[in-house]
Amino acid sequence: MKRFFPLILGLLVISASAGAQSKGETSLYGKTLRKPSVKAAEKFLNKYPESVYAPRVLRLRDSLVYFGLDPEDASGVKAFCGSYPDSPFLPLAQERIRQHNTSRLSHDEALERAGNCLDAIGWRKDNVEHILALDGDLQLRVLSPDGDLQETRSISQYTLSDTPSSPALVLPMEILAPLGRRPYVHFAYLNGDSEYVEVLYLPEEDLVHQALFYGTPQKPAEGARFRIEGQSPEAIEGLALTPEVAWLVGRFQENSALVPLSKADLLTDTSIQWWLQRNPKAETTATKLVFGQLDPESSLVAAYKKAKKEKGKNSSAALFDIRGYTVICTARGGEYNLIWCEPVCKNKKKDKYISTIYFENDGTTLDVCYYKGNTTFKLKISLPSQSLKHLK
Numbered sequence: 001m002k003r004f005f006p007l008i009l010g011l012l013v014i015s016a017s018a019g020a021q022s023k024g025e026t027s028l029y030g031k032t033l034r035k036p037s038v039k040a041a042e043k044f045l046n047k048y049p050e051s052v053y054a055p056r057v058l059r060l061r062d063s064l065v066y067f068g069l070d071p072e073d074a075s076g077v078k079a080f081c082g083s084y085p086d087s088p089f090l091p092l093a094q095e096r097i098r099q100h101n102t103s104r105l106s107h108d109e110a111l112e113r114a115g116n117c118l119d120a121i122g123w124r125k126d127n128v129e130h131i132l133a134l135d136g137d138l139q140l141r142v143l144s145p146d147g148d149l150q151e152t153r154s155i156s157q158y159t160l161s162d163t164p165s166s167p168a169l170v171l172p173m174e175i176l177a178p179l180g181r182r183p184y185v186h187f188a189y190l191n192g193d194s195e196y197v198e199v200l201y202l203p204e205e206d207l208v209h210q211a212l213f214y215g216t217p218q219k220p221a222e223g224a225r226f227r228i229e230g231q232s233p234e235a236i237e238g239l240a241l242t243p244e245v246a247w248l249v250g251r252f253q254e255n256s257a258l259v260p261l262s263k264a265d266l267l268t269d270t271s272i273q274w275w276l277q278r279n280p281k282a283e284t285t286a287t288k289l290v291f292g293q294l295d296p297e298s299s300l301v302a303a304y305k306k307a308k309k310e311k312g313k314n315s316s317a318a319l320f321d322i323r324g325y326t327v328i329c330t331a332r333g334g335e336y337n338l339i340w341c342e343p344v345c346k347n348k349k350k351d352k353y354i355s356t357i358y359f360e361n362d363g364t365t366l367d368v369c370y371y372k373g374n375t376t377f378k379l380k381i382s383l384p385s386q387s388l389k390h391l392k
Contacts, residue, residue: 041057045057130142138157
């Protein structure tokens with residue numbers, strides 16, 4: 001008899017549970033099943049919300065509502081998701097919404113109907129088909145599936161240049177959902193050969209998110225289109241980013257064509273650009289220079305320490321090439337300064353280049369000697385006064 005005890009106990013529990021329901025409750029439940037309707041289900045749930053039958057009636061009601069919808073009615077399906085967020089049919093409704101927002105146009109079809117453009121892609125919103133055509137100036141044309149113009153939009157070109165070149169598409173347009181279910185248009189473009197930009201565009205709200213990587217062009221790897229050594233303004237430590245921009249910056253880290261600068265080289269590049277901006281006429285007509293103090297952690301200082309030194313009265317100077325520039329740096333005590341900078345000479349048979357530097361007898365005037373073909377000339381730089389003389 002012992003082996004039948006669990007079975008008997010289970011039957012008693014079921015009987016007790018069923019017996020706990022009132023006759024009216026059980027009767028209304030039976031009527032609801034015999035003549036199912038949303039109204040009947042709602043009537044039962046309003047009267048017996050805690051009933052043991054309630055989950056089954058809830059499922060009945062939701063199935064009547066969901067399967068009573070026109071599956072092509074985008075607004076109706078969206079309304080169902082808002083009204084019944086806990087429905088077991090919610091995944092079906094969400095999948096239907098995904099289909100309502102997934103274009104059925106191929107890339108080739110979109111390009112053919114868009115005409116002359118950088119790229120084009122199908123975009124479906126609430127079960128209505130469109131084409132997004134990206135033109136050379138980053139203008140966006142919203143077209144009908146037949147190619148008729150419906151709307152014109154614009155994406156601002158993201159650049160640090162005062163005279164930007166026309167953007168060149170390097171990653172074609174694609175629809176993806178990197179942050180959940182919302183579909184974005186993703187693509188990337190180049191500004192010249194020193195700026196790379198990735199874009200996430202939300203067509204339904206006309207919102208643009210962009211992230212930039214800029215720096216010095218390098219020789220591309222075999223089969224690659226570009227290579228840039230540099231940094232991203234969006235990657236500055238502590239900077240608050242939108243989720244979209246954070247996702248784009250994360251892609252930079254996975255892109256082998258983008259080479260992040262070391263902190264030492266970043267400090268060097270910043271110092272060189274600072275010097276060039278403040279001494280624009282140094283090689284032509286300037287009579288005064290602005291020296292730039294260097295961060296001890298920069299690669300400029302590291303290179304200075306390894307270079308051959310010329311010793312003056314209170315300081316030393318060194319001439320060397322670094323990161324595409326010929327520079328002269330000085331040191332006095334623990335302070336380092338950039339006093340001269342110019343692009344590295346690429347053809348010493350035709351162009352001018354610095355051959356030597358040396359201190360005059362006063363120990364504070366530095367002579368900078370040039371060759372250009374068979375001719376020579378020099379500059380005189382006074383370290384105390386930061387004055388400059390051009391001598392033939």
